[in-house]
Amino acid sequence: MSNLKYWLWLSTRKGLAGVNMERVLDHFGTPQGAYFARGQELEELTWLQGRAKVSLRDKSMAEVDRILDQCDQLGIRVMTRQDATYPQRLAAIPQPPLVLYAKGRPLAVDDEVVIAMVGTRSCTPYGERVAGKLAMELTHSGALVVSGMAQGIDAASVRGALMAGGRVVSVIAGGLDVIYPRYHRSLYEDVVASGLLLSEYPPGTQHMASHFPVRNRILSGLSLGVVVVESPRWGGSLLTANHALDQNRDVYAVPGAVDAPASEGTNRLIQEGAAKLVTCGEDILCEWRNRFPVKLGVQTPMDPQVVEQRLHHLEQTTQPEHQPTQPERREKEVDNPESMEYIDWKECKQNLTDDEQVVLLALQEGVKGTDDLVEHTQRPAGRVLAALTMLQLQGYVAQEKNKKFRASVRLKME
Numbered sequence: 001m002s003n004l005k006y007w008l009w010l011s012t013r014k015g016l017a018g019v020n021m022e023r024v025l026d027h028f029g030t031p032q033g034a035y036f037a038r039g040q041e042l043e044e045l046t047w048l049q050g051r052a053k054v055s056l057r058d059k060s061m062a063e064v065d066r067i068l069d070q071c072d073q074l075g076i077r078v079m080t081r082q083d084a085t086y087p088q089r090l091a092a093i094p095q096p097p098l099v100l101y102a103k104g105r106p107l108a109v110d111d112e113v114v115i116a117m118v119g120t121r122s123c124t125p126y127g128e129r130v131a132g133k134l135a136m137e138l139t140h141s142g143a144l145v146v147s148g149m150a151q152g153i154d155a156a157s158v159r160g161a162l163m164a165g166g167r168v169v170s171v172i173a174g175g176l177d178v179i180y181p182r183y184h185r186s187l188y189e190d191v192v193a194s195g196l197l198l199s200e201y202p203p204g205t206q207h208m209a210s211h212f213p214v215r216n217r218i219l220s221g222l223s224l225g226v227v228v229v230e231s232p233r234w235g236g237s238l239l240t241a242n243h244a245l246d247q248n249r250d251v252y253a254v255p256g257a258v259d260a261p262a263s264e265g266t267n268r269l270i271q272e273g274a275a276k277l278v279t280c281g282e283d284i285l286c287e288w289r290n291r292f293p294v295k296l297g298v299q300t301p302m303d304p305q306v307v308e309q310r311l312h313h314l315e316q317t318t319q320p321e322h323q324p325t326q327p328e329r330r331e332k333e334v335d336n337p338e339s340m341e342y343i344d345w346k347e348c349k350q351n352l353t354d355d356e357q358v359v360l361l362a363l364q365e366g367v368k369g370t371d372d373l374v375e376h377t378q379r380p381a382g383r384v385l386a387a388l389t390m391l392q393l394q395g396y397v398a399q400e401k402n403k404k405f406r407a408s409v410r411l412k413m414e
Helices: 003-011 018-028 031-035 039-043 050-057 062-074 125-140 153-163 182-194 211-222 236-246 261-271 281-285 304-317 345-351 354-363 370-377 381-393
Strands: 077-080 099-104 114-118 144-147 168-171 196-199 225-228 250-253 341-344 397-399 405-407 409-412
Touching: 003 018, 003 031, 003 062, 003 077, 003 099, 018 031, 018 345, 039 050, 062 077, 099 182, 114 125, 114 153, 114 211, 114 236, 125 144, 125 153, 125 281, 125 304, 144 153, 144 211, 153 168, 153 182, 168 182, 168 211, 182 196, 211 236, 211 381, 225 236, 225 261, 236 250, 236 261, 236 381, 250 261, 341 345, 345 409, 354 370, 354 381, 354 397, 354 405, 370 381, 381 397
Parallel strands: 114 144, 114 225, 144 168, 168 196, 225 250, 341 409
Antiparallel strands: 077 099, 099 196, 397 405
16 A cells, blocks of 8 residues: 555544644654554553544545545645655644645745735735735746635735736645635636645535634745735734744735724734835845845846736736625635534643643633633733634634634533
8 A cells, every 4th residue: 555545544534633643643653653553552642532543543545545536537636745746845834734735737836935925805905906916026026926715815916926927826725626715716727727726635625714724824834935915903814924923934014004904914013023014026025036046036127017907907807707696605614513522621731832721711611703812811812813723723623704713622621
């Protein structure tokens, strides 16, 4: 049996993610070691909860075979951490994906000046225009733009990079065959034709709220720097900025009007000194030219008239290709609550930081928004956001459609 199957098997274990996944891999050395572990060997994992242990005891390869068949039919490549094609920048972050699914043109990401562009879905025309212009300038100068595929800043960034005739990487929060939102089908096809789609989720996986903050660590992990174009005070884009800071990446932010809700988060990043203020692509690339002289050789600036024409076209194409039907309006990234598992708090907290413990305990009292958690825990917002991301990664917390959070487990305190 090929090593790939063992990697896929381990990556699909239910109730096993984040720190616990890393501890299992460290304990057994390889996915094969975990697969062939039996009885007493698994009982030695005293820090694992019941659901995860049950999943490790399941040695069926049926799901793995299904994933490989789907990948073969859809033209999706699979990379594991042991493969030479797996980006080393990403491999170096805490808890990198065990497996990456890829579709499109192979890219040596580690050799590129990768700049992630993120921002709110509910962006303003100003935000869309700035994102498109920045992406064009970065791409024209030799950088590689990476973003998501959501409406708003993500879509404007991807389209801007494509309009500059360059490549682009999109990291999505579901299977590569699941178009989200549905009216971005042509954008997916354009990215595959000239760039690369990436995901840590196998084909058929729906885009869910809990996937997006987890996905964000990949955006920053692939990049040298992250630019936030527009974000409200508690936007998901700030999670990406926090990941970038934790991963020792540079953070940039586009300023906005002081009374604009969509720019409150970016203005705060600049005010607190967490991000460099940028207004054009050169503000970012000037910091990388000495390190990448060949990639970022001096380029003739784009003709301003051409830029304006493309931005005008961008404003037209950022509108949905059709008005969503009523069912599609409800097509939000919503977690489907499962019956909650009871876990022993004494064992659970051994795998959590102090911030994660405090946040998880707070959510035992009920659903809470970020503001509520900051007030309840008396912890800085950045630390609360970071704790929420890691708790979601480990399956202890889920995000609901109203951007509030709920516990996915019940704690046994005795």
